[in-house]
Amino acid sequence: MANTVLVTGGAGYIGSHACVELLQAGYQVVVVDNLVNSKIESLKRIQEITGKPLAFYQVDIRDHDALADVFAKESITSVIHFAGLKAVGESCEQPLMYYHNNVYGTMVLLAVMAEANVKQLVFSSSATVYGTNSEIQYTEDLPLGAVNPYGRTKAMIEDMLRDLSAADALKSTGSPWKIALLRYFNPIGAHGSGKIGEDPNGIPNNLMPYVAQVAIGKLVQLSVFGDDYPTPDGTGIRDYIHVVDLVKGHVKAIEALNGEKFASGGCKAYNLGAGKGCSVLEIISTFEKITGRKVNYRIAPRRAGDLAEYFADPSLALKELNWKVEKTLEDMVADTWNWQVKNPQGYN
Numbered sequence: 001m002a003n004t005v006l007v008t009g010g011a012g013y014i015g016s017h018a019c020v021e022l023l024q025a026g027y028q029v030v031v032v033d034n035l036v037n038s039k040i041e042s043l044k045r046i047q048e049i050t051g052k053p054l055a056f057y058q059v060d061i062r063d064h065d066a067l068a069d070v071f072a073k074e075s076i077t078s079v080i081h082f083a084g085l086k087a088v089g090e091s092c093e094q095p096l097m098y099y100h101n102n103v104y105g106t107m108v109l110l111a112v113m114a115e116a117n118v119k120q121l122v123f124s125s126s127a128t129v130y131g132t133n134s135e136i137q138y139t140e141d142l143p144l145g146a147v148n149p150y151g152r153t154k155a156m157i158e159d160m161l162r163d164l165s166a167a168d169a170l171k172s173t174g175s176p177w178k179i180a181l182l183r184y185f186n187p188i189g190a191h192g193s194g195k196i197g198e199d200p201n202g203i204p205n206n207l208m209p210y211v212a213q214v215a216i217g218k219l220v221q222l223s224v225f226g227d228d229y230p231t232p233d234g235t236g237i238r239d240y241i242h243v244v245d246l247v248k249g250h251v252k253a254i255e256a257l258n259g260e261k262f263a264s265g266g267c268k269a270y271n272l273g274a275g276k277g278c279s280v281l282e283i284i285s286t287f288e289k290i291t292g293r294k295v296n297y298r299i300a301p302r303r304a305g306d307l308a309e310y311f312a313d314p315s316l317a318l319k320e321l322n323w324k325v326e327k328t329l330e331d332m333v334a335d336t337w338n339w340q341v342k343n344p345q346g347y348n
């Protein structure tokens with residue numbers, strides 16, 4: 001029988017793409033999502049793309065008993081944990097909501113996993129855990145220091161998971177935790193079918209959906225925050241990664257947790273990024289070239305806390321997970337546009 005993966009937050013942007021990849025790789029998929037930031041339609045589309053069914057439970061991960069019921073009903077072998085709130089600005093305004101949802105929610109999930117003796121976990125971490133560094137290419141061993149409540153929820157969860165794994169060394173019985181912390185850089189793009197993609201509620205927080213909505217005329221103008229950074233064109237440089245490449249890294253991580261490297265347990269962080277940066281103006285010009293549409297933008301003042309430039313060193317993921325990105329910036333833009341044009345109102 002195929003391994004069964006529980007995907008928390010599986011109806012969301014990255015989670016839905018992960019479900020497609022897992023089903024196509026032959027895994028059974030169980031989704032737990034409270035739909036606070038997603039629509040059930042995404043789950044229908046996953047099944048349309050793959051022609052395979054998945055199990056769905058509308059459950060909040062903070063609800064211990066409901067989550068335990070899911071583990072009792074399904075033969076879950078590992079968990080990919082995407083469920084969480086992710087808007088930096090909102091986390092500054094409502095920090096307790098973020099700590100409760102992300103940190104407490106993960107504590108409940110871990111307790112239920114331990115009770116069910118399911119101890120393989122892939123966690124959605126983020127490059128935000130690195131905080132401000134003098135290096136511009138981030139390796140996993142750089143000091144951590146998140147600079148906002150959202151980032152701190154990710155850093156706290158990472159700490160918790162490292163502690164959990166370290167505690168195994170003090171025990172002589174029981175199966176050990178096997179944990180991969182995947183630190184995402186900037187996921188963009190959509191599935192090539194145009195059936196699933198990023199469907200932000202209200203005005204997008206992230207650059208790519210914003211650019212797409214300006215190009216299609218839903219939003220009037222993009223603000224580019226700062227053109228006086230010490231970068232070749234003055235705008236900020238980030239490491240953009242196609243969401244399909246990103247989720248393939250999760251399938252590789254599940255394989256690694258089942259393999260030799262994690263045979264005696266462990267908790268390890270991996271950067272998932274392209275390993276090179278790209279500026280905001282490059283994104284805009286690539287968008288205009290691929291779509292033939294003009295992106296109306298203005299230069300606005302820098303935002304407090306934004307760094308000029310950073311990108312991933314993804315060599316550890318290549319060495320230990322046998323993973324690297326395959327798609328180009330052109331692919332990311334073309335797939336974003338395909339999703340936007342086919343779904344101008346998102347899943348509505």
Ligand SMILES: NC(=O)c1ccc[n+]([C@@H]2O[C@H](COP(=O)([O-])OP(=O)(O)OC[C@H]3O[C@@H](n4cnc5c(N)ncnc54)[C@H](O)[C@@H]3O)[C@@H](O)[C@H]2O)c1
Nearest residue numbers: 009012013014033034035036037038060061083084124126
């Ligand atoms: N998108 C990015 O740029 C990015 C970058 C780094 C890390 N991440 C992390 O990756 C994960 C997925 O991000 P995404 O972009 O797909 O976000 P998303 O909001 O589209 O997906 C998150 C999903 O989790 C669900 N959810 C939230 N709280 C829940 C709870 N308490 N119980 C059950 N379900 C809950 C939401 O309904 C949503 O479907 C998040 O943990 C996010 O912090 C995202």
